[in-house]
Amino acid sequence: MDILVFLFLKLFFFWIILTIFEVVVIYSMEVSTFKYIKLLKFLEIFYVILTIISIDFYLHIGPKVFSYLIYSLFIMTYFGILIYDFWKKKITKKDFIIYFIYFFIDVVLVYLSSIMAFLFLGSGSYV
Numbered sequence: 001m002d003i004l005v006f007l008f009l010k011l012f013f014f015w016i017i018l019t020i021f022e023v024v025v026i027y028s029m030e031v032s033t034f035k036y037i038k039l040l041k042f043l044e045i046f047y048v049i050l051t052i053i054s055i056d057f058y059l060h061i062g063p064k065v066f067s068y069l070i071y072s073l074f075i076m077t078y079f080g081i082l083i084y085d086f087w088k089k090k091i092t093k094k095d096f097i098i099y100f101i102y103f104f105i106d107v108v109l110v111y112l113s114s115i116m117a118f119l120f121l122g123s124g125s126y127v
Helices: 002-028 035-057 063-087 093-120
Strands: none
Touching: 002 035, 002 093, 035 063, 035 093, 063 093
């Protein structure tokens, strides 16, 4: 059990370092707002909490399916807000491209980390 706690703490610190790095890189690109970074980070935290809850309380659809459904919903929410704000001219084309690339990279990183976590915890194959 101690090694599991250690691995989760290690993953949490890695996530913090990655978040700081992402903010520094986006800040250097001189974007107009950090609203989308805050939204994406909130959705990531909420995703992890909901996945843990689904594993602990064992919902009827299983943790893997629940995890994919929730993450798909969060992806559509973020992308919908981003497109809506671009359509309403709240952000520029440059900001839209930067946040879309950031979104794509972040989605890939979260997906790969969830695959690694489920494989490590012995929950089956995702490959």
